[in-house]
Amino acid sequence: MEITEVRVSPIEGDEKLKGFATVIFDNEFVVRDLKIISGQKGLFVAMPSRKMKDGSFKDVAHPLNNEMRQKLEKAVLGEYEKAKAEKQEEAQEEE
Numbered sequence: 625m626e627i628t629e630v631r632v633s634p635i636e637g638d639e640k641l642k643g644f645a646t647v648i649f650d651n652e653f654v655v656r657d658l659k660i661i662s663g664q665k666g667l668f669v670a671m672p673s674r675k676m677k678d679g680s681f682k683d684v685a686h687p688l689n690n691e692m693r694q695k696l697e698k699a700v701l702g703e704y705e706k707a708k709a710e711k712q713e714e715a716q717e718e719e
Contacts, residue, residue, distance in 0.1 A: 625649050625650055625692075626649065626650055627647055627648070627649060627695065627696065627699045628649065628650060628651045629647070629648040629650050630645060630646070630647050630648075630699050630702075630703040631645065631646045631701055631703070632644070632660070632700065632703040632704045632706075632707045633707075634646075634660075634704060634707050634711060637639070639662070640661055640662050640663075640674065641659060641661060641662075642660045642661065642662055642667065642704065643659075643660040643707070644657060644658065644659060644660070645658040645659075645660060645669070645700045645703070646658070647696065647699070647700065655672065655685050657673065658670065658671060658672060658700060659670040659672075660700065660701070660704050662669050667701055667704070669696060669697045669700045669701065671683040671684070671685060671686040671687075672684045672685055676711055679680075681703045682698070
């Protein structure tokens with residue numbers, strides 16, 4: 625399964641939540657609402673989840689192995705950095 629597209633929407637003003645991502649696999653399957661989060665060890669990608677009756681959260685979709693998780697994080701965080709740089713360039717051009 626290959627990642628064929630990643631769309632990122634950076635957000636500002638939140639200390640931990642840095643943005644959201646949508647990932648398309650093999651031009652046939654989409655996973656929305658991945659979160660880009662700033663943690664103690666840097667940025668990471670949190671999978672979409674839902675709140676359970678007991679108050680805990682359970683992932684709705686997630687990689688089954690570490691190799692896929694790393695590939696997914698690399699793709700999402702790479703697009704996040706690009707989107708963030710583009711946003712900074714736009715802000716500088718407006719000045």
